[in-house]
Amino acid sequence: MNEILLAEFENPNKLLKAAEKLSDCGYSSYDVYSPFPIHGMDDAMKLKHSKLGWIVLCGCSLGLLLGFLMQTFMSLDYPLIISGKPFFSYPAFIPVTFEIMVLFSAFSTVFGMFALNKLPQHYNPIFKSDYFRKATCHGFFLGIDSNENGYDREKLRNLLSEIDAKHIEVIEDDV
Amino acid sequence: MKQKQLVGNDIEISDKFSSIIRKLFIVGGIFSAISFIIFFSDSHVSHYFYFSYLTTYMFFLTLTLGAIFIVLLQHITCAGWSVVVRRVPEVLMKNIPLMFILFIPIVFGMHDLYHWTHLDAVAEDHLLQVKRPWLNQFFFFIRIVFYFFIWSWISKNFFKRSILQDETGDHQITLDMERSSSYSMILFALTITFAAIDLVMSLTPHWYSTIFGVYIFSGSVLIAYCFTSLLYMYLRKKNYLKDIVTVEHYHDLGKLIYGFNIFWSYIAFCQFFLIWYASVPEETEFYLKHFEGSWTYVTILLCVGHFGIPFIFFISRWLKRNLKYHACMVIWICFMHFVDLYWIIIPTVAPNGIDIHFVDITLFVGIACLYLGVFFKNLNKVCLIPKKDPRLSESLNFINY
Numbered sequence: 001m002n003e004i005l006l007a008e009f010e011n012p013n014k015l016l017k018a019a020e021k022l023s024d025c026g027y028s029s030y031d032v033y034s035p036f037p038i039h040g041m042d043d044a045m046k047l048k049h050s051k052l053g054w055i056v057l058c059g060c061s062l063g064l065l066l067g068f069l070m071q072t073f074m075s076l077d078y079p080l081i082i083s084g085k086p087f088f089s090y091p092a093f094i095p096v097t098f099e100i101m102v103l104f105s106a107f108s109t110v111f112g113m114f115a116l117n118k119l120p121q122h123y124n125p126i127f128k129s130d131y132f133r134k135a136t137c138h139g140f141f142l143g144i145d146s147n148e149n150g151y152d153r154e155k156l157r158n159l160l161s162e163i164d165a166k167h168i169e170v171i172e173d174d175v
Numbered sequence: 176m177k178q179k180q181l182v183g184n185d186i187e188i189s190d191k192f193s194s195i196i197r198k199l200f201i202v203g204g205i206f207s208a209i210s211f212i213i214f215f216s217d218s219h220v221s222h223y224f225y226f227s228y229l230t231t232y233m234f235f236l237t238l239t240l241g242a243i244f245i246v247l248l249q250h251i252t253c254a255g256w257s258v259v260v261r262r263v264p265e266v267l268m269k270n271i272p273l274m275f276i277l278f279i280p281i282v283f284g285m286h287d288l289y290h291w292t293h294l295d296a297v298a299e300d301h302l303l304q305v306k307r308p309w310l311n312q313f314f315f316f317i318r319i320v321f322y323f324f325i326w327s328w329i330s331k332n333f334f335k336r337s338i339l340q341d342e343t344g345d346h347q348i349t350l351d352m353e354r355s356s357s358y359s360m361i362l363f364a365l366t367i368t369f370a371a372i373d374l375v376m377s378l379t380p381h382w383y384s385t386i387f388g389v390y391i392f393s394g395s396v397l398i399a400y401c402f403t404s405l406l407y408m409y410l411r412k413k414n415y416l417k418d419i420v421t422v423e424h425y426h427d428l429g430k431l432i433y434g435f436n437i438f439w440s441y442i443a444f445c446q447f448f449l450i451w452y453a454s455v456p457e458e459t460e461f462y463l464k465h466f467e468g469s470w471t472y473v474t475i476l477l478c479v480g481h482f483g484i485p486f487i488f489f490i491s492r493w494l495k496r497n498l499k500y501h502a503c504m505v506i507w508i509c510f511m512h513f514v515d516l517y518w519i520i521i522p523t524v525a526p527n528g529i530d531i532h533f534v535d536i537t538l539f540v541g542i543a544c545l546y547l548g549v550f551f552k553n554l555n556k557v558c559l560i561p562k563k564d565p566r567l568s569e570s571l572n573f574i575n576y
Binding site for chain 2: 040043083084091094095
């Protein structure tokens with residue numbers, strides 16, 4: 001049976017210190033929850049740089065290519081003489097190509113972010129905690145999954161209370 | 176988190192750059208002398224000389240004007256991060272009087288440079304007749320003096336107050352500068368637009384482009400940010416400001432360079448696109464000249480080198496933070512800005528194709544050395560950072576997340 005150890009901290013600074021401490025002790029698959037982004041948290045959790053940029057690069061290249069090819073195909077397949085220009089006048093394609101590139105980049109950013117964050121998530125055992133509702137306005141939480149290497153409930157409990165956790169809760173996942 | 180404080184005395188006024196100043200003035204003097212010898216010895220070159228001079232002149236004028244813009248922008252947005260990188264643009268914009276002196280050769284070359292000064296040609300040309308109220312020598316000189324008056328007024332105003340704050344540390348000065356930056360910005364926008372029209376666009380007096388002022392402006396801000404970044408790297412190499420101007424500041428300068436590079440491309444494309452689409456003979460004349468002979472290759476070089484290469488190879492965060500790479504890219508963009516001006520100005524005199532002359536190089540090196548000599552001479556007299564700015568601590572502790 002899986003379980004999650006949820007600890008609440010008083011303020012973002014304490015949460016940052018806690019994340020640093022856990023990283024230093026070698027834990028890696030824990031997560032922190034706060035109502036707003038905390039500067040320096042990436043470094044404290046020793047997170048790698050996000051891969052989102054590369055996803056957006058793929059999306060934008062695809063949009064660029066698709067936009068340009070679409071217009072080329074259209075103007076050659078259904079030729080119209082527009083102000084005496086040749087059918088394949090690529091300068092005229094650039095604004096639309098650019099717009100489609102932006103559209104595809106935006107889509108790949110949003111949906112890439114969803115995919116990387118494993119959203120939408122309809123069930124997560126952490127939702128069982130009443131305390132956790134505070135995470136959307138004034139609560140700062142740290143959750144450690146029992147899948148973590150070297151998970152030991154009592155040891156972690158001690159560690160967390162050492163680093164000034166306000167409240168510690170064990171959430172059991174019976175699914 | 177530990178707050179960084181201002182320590183050490185490497186920012187203080189001292190005679191740091193006297194050896195480099197001497198070298199710059201010597202080299203500048205030699206190369207300027209060579210250029211003038213070429214000018215007087217070869218009557219064939221003297222016509223071309225003025226166009227080459229104008230190209231180099233515009234390169235440094237745009238740099239100085241861009242520096243004014245950077246300073247105004249930082250005050251108008253009340254920017255905190257940029258306090259430690261404000262002194263170099265401030266000293267760069269102090270070169271406006273030098274640019275006014277360097278304008279004198281253009282006065283002598285008016286007849287060679289500007290077709291509309293030939294009154295006999297104007298008399299037969301209806302279009303130029305119509306434009307005569309604006310394009311006549313008397314009004315031209317009045318305007319030039321007026322532009323330089325405005326620019327030197329703005330630069331003096333902001334430089335003086337910033338230096339005053341170094342001594343007194345009065346916070347009111349910052350507020351005053353923020354207030355006056357608003358109308359200074361408007362004056363700056365108008366003067367740079369009309370100066371671009373007068374100095375560069377009137378080389379081809381039949382042609383007009385309503386976006387031309389913005390085109391020159393975008394290039395000037397780009398080059399000013401590039402030089403700011405480069406000069407701080409030079410200071411860093413000389414072991415000044417090592418802990419003060421950090422990678423974070425270079426990263427942000429890199430972002431601005433990248434942004435303004437795209438802005439330049441956007442404006443350049445807009446200008447071309449509308450003229451190409453509308454196909455009005457008066458307007459297309461300019462671009463036809465640039466698709467002739469070897470100018471086609473310069474046009475392609477501009478598209479690829481000014482837009483494509485920086486767009487792809489300067490996009491990454493890691494590359495902007497790698498200072499050696501950053502410096503290479505910035506030098507490349509500076510070179511491209513010169514090519515851009517060369518591409519605008521030289522086809523008027525060499526319509527058949529590129530014709531790089533020895534005088535192009537000597538003039539550029541000569542004026543560049545004089546310009547930097549005056550720059551370092553002014554930098555010698557001031558602190559390397561605005562040490563009593565109220566936002567200094569914010570700038571010292573600035574980090575990109």
